[in-house]
Amino acid sequence: MTEKLAFVNPATGVQFGEVSMTTPEGVKQAVQEMRQAFPAWSQKTVKERANILHKLQRVLIDAKDEISEVLNQDCGKSRQDGLLELFIAVDMLVQYRWNAAKWLKRKRVHSGLYIFKRCYVEYRPYGVTAIIAPWNYPFTLSIPPVIAALLAGNTVVLKPSEVTAATGVLIEKLFSKVPELAPFIRVVHGDGKVGAALVNSKPDYIFMTGSTATGKKIMQTASETLTPVALELGGKDAMIVLEDADLQAAARWGAWGAFFNTGQTCMAVERVYVVESKYDEFTKLAVQQAEELKSGYSTEPNSPYFMGPITDPRQVKIIDDHLKDASEKGAKILIGGKKNEGGMFYNPIVLVDVDHSMKIMRDETFGPIMPIMKVRDEEEALRLANDNAYGLGASVWSKDIDHAKRVADRVEAGSIIINDSIAQFGVPMLPFGGTKDSGFGRTHGEEGLKQFTRPYSFAIGGAPVKIDIATILREMGHYRLATLIMGVLYGTTFKQKWEALTQFFKKEQKESSASKVKSEAITTK
Ligand code: NAD
Numbered sequence: 001m002t003e004k005l006a007f008v009n010p011a012t013g014v015q016f017g018e019v020s021m022t023t024p025e026g027v028k029q030a031v032q033e034m035r036q037a038f039p040a041w042s043q044k045t046v047k048e049r050a051n052i053l054h055k056l057q058r059v060l061i062d063a064k065d066e067i068s069e070v071l072n073q074d075c076g077k078s079r080q081d082g083l084l085e086l087f088i089a090v091d092m093l094v095q096y097r098w099n100a101a102k103w104l105k106r107k108r109v110h111s112g113l114y115i116f117k118r119c120y121v122e123y124r125p126y127g128v129t130a131i132i133a134p135w136n137y138p139f140t141l142s143i144p145p146v147i148a149a150l151l152a153g154n155t156v157v158l159k160p161s162e163v164t165a166a167t168g169v170l171i172e173k174l175f176s177k178v179p180e181l182a183p184f185i186r187v188v189h190g191d192g193k194v195g196a197a198l199v200n201s202k203p204d205y206i207f208m209t210g211s212t213a214t215g216k217k218i219m220q221t222a223s224e225t226l227t228p229v230a231l232e233l234g235g236k237d238a239m240i241v242l243e244d245a246d247l248q249a250a251a252r253w254g255a256w257g258a259f260f261n262t263g264q265t266c267m268a269v270e271r272v273y274v275v276e277s278k279y280d281e282f283t284k285l286a287v288q289q290a291e292e293l294k295s296g297y298s299t300e301p302n303s304p305y306f307m308g309p310i311t312d313p314r315q316v317k318i319i320d321d322h323l324k325d326a327s328e329k330g331a332k333i334l335i336g337g338k339k340n341e342g343g344m345f346y347n348p349i350v351l352v353d354v355d356h357s358m359k360i361m362r363d364e365t366f367g368p369i370m371p372i373m374k375v376r377d378e379e380e381a382l383r384l385a386n387d388n389a390y391g392l393g394a395s396v397w398s399k400d401i402d403h404a405k406r407v408a409d410r411v412e413a414g415s416i417i418i419n420d421s422i423a424q425f426g427v428p429m430l431p432f433g434g435t436k437d438s439g440f441g442r443t444h445g446e447e448g449l450k451q452f453t454r455p456y457s458f459a460i461g462g463a464p465v466k467i468d469i470a471t472i473l474r475e476m477g478h479y480r481l482a483t484l485i486m487g488v489l490y491g492t493t494f495k496q497k498w499e500a501l502t503q504f505f506k507k508e509q510k511e512s513s514a515s516k517v518k519s520e521a522i523t524t525k
Helices: 024-042 046-062 064-075 079-103 143-151 165-176 192-200 212-224 247-263 276-292 313-328 378-385 401-408 445-450 469-474 479-490 494-524
Strands: 004-008 015-020 107-109 118-125 128-132 155-159 185-187 205-209 229-232 237-241 269-275 332-338 346-352 369-375 393-397 415-418 453-460
Touching: 004 165, 015 165, 024 118, 024 128, 024 155, 024 185, 024 192, 046 064, 046 079, 046 143, 046 165, 064 079, 064 165, 079 143, 079 445, 128 143, 128 192, 143 155, 143 205, 143 445, 155 192, 165 185, 192 212, 205 212, 212 229, 237 247, 237 378, 247 269, 247 276, 247 346, 247 369, 247 393, 269 276, 269 378, 276 332, 276 346, 276 369, 313 332, 313 346, 313 369, 369 378, 378 401, 393 401, 401 415, 469 479, 479 494
Parallel strands: 128 155, 128 205, 155 185, 205 229, 237 269, 237 393, 269 369, 346 369, 393 415
Antiparallel strands: 004 015, 107 118, 118 453, 332 346
């Protein structure tokens, strides 16, 4: 009997549907079908693929209300936040449609010493791409990588998160509405077992967004078949508030970055470091902001609630554990907390008296908590910001942009935003991804598209031409001539180049007199 995956609204606990989990055989079959479909899709031009994706864009816009409704039920987030997921996906789709042909164009490169050859790089698709998605933004973190993989010429098997399976089913339906696209994408449904089956079914490329622990497992399995992987993993983003920051703006948008999507954002503001002189004022303003942000659930298009519930029940345990650990070690909650014992809702929490011995400052919390730490100066802020295994994003606040940039440049992260928080993800032309334990994949931007390709290179020319430097180097007996060429071409000073010339001619003379003596000796014998 096939296992069922229930759709449960985390805000109400009410089941609103179900889907059958894809069996291991079903996963294999999906990969096989996509392998068979690959030649037909990859042979289309980028423009043809972009035109087909234009039709998907129409389908997505038509379905905007349905998308926001399903996300509202599946994640508990507001309808407007659901719509925002679609915005980010469509904005990226538009930019990619406009730019993909230019980015993927065959590129001529310098032919080096082979002066009679023409050399090119082409960006070719891998084949079947497996895309494994998380639950926190189930639409935004599925559609853009799928679009990038398809535009690059790959066929796709998508595995949405089991926590937000209804969104996965909706995505499958939306793709099926574009008949020219439907044969080139499959959606498999299920939990980690289904994800593991997909990884094991030998796709040609794996793009995964999720936790660091799962990313490591996937990479381990992929290493068996040397399947390339891109991993977009967790984060513990720092926010640094410098002395010359606009504190009102920092508190307003810092709180937004900490509490948006109930803190369930890989690049949420998870730690705030404020210089001593501004700490009291910033903290007061942050509390005021938290006070204004209400949590609750509404199915109306305009919800009065900024925060919905925690989407994944497993996450509640982590948040509560981090809070307990912090309290036991001396942290103080200034505002917020659990709304109802055993429930999935919190009011935004501002936490102070925190330090790096606490889980809340070290591990990913993925919840609506803004821990604020007082630091002596920016040096201490930087040291603490970098004292973490993750390196996804960060934000720096200062009215002096040069100052902010100098500080930002020293933060170990894949992306930085100055005087705002988390918004860099919404810029489709900016490649987004991490460093350190946050992984190494990129989504968005030219890099996010090229990631789904392998560079294929070729050189064209007639048979080797004798006067080509590279041909001279290939022929035997040219050691000294090669040293001359090396010295003249690559000598870093005039002296080095000159010495190469004089040594060559000196040796030439010596050799010819030596061979004269030798031949005389042979004749006198
Ligand atoms: P997760 O790692 O539990 O699951 C992610 C996906 O992997 C799911 O589809 C899951 O079913 C699948 N999976 C689980 N075990 C698997 C296995 N052994 N083999 C293959 N697939 C497997 O993560 P999550 O809880 O869904 O998402 C939250 C995490 O994602 C957080 O750590 C968050 O920071 C991270 N995240 C990162 C980014 C980013 O862009 N860097 C964006 C969003 C979320």
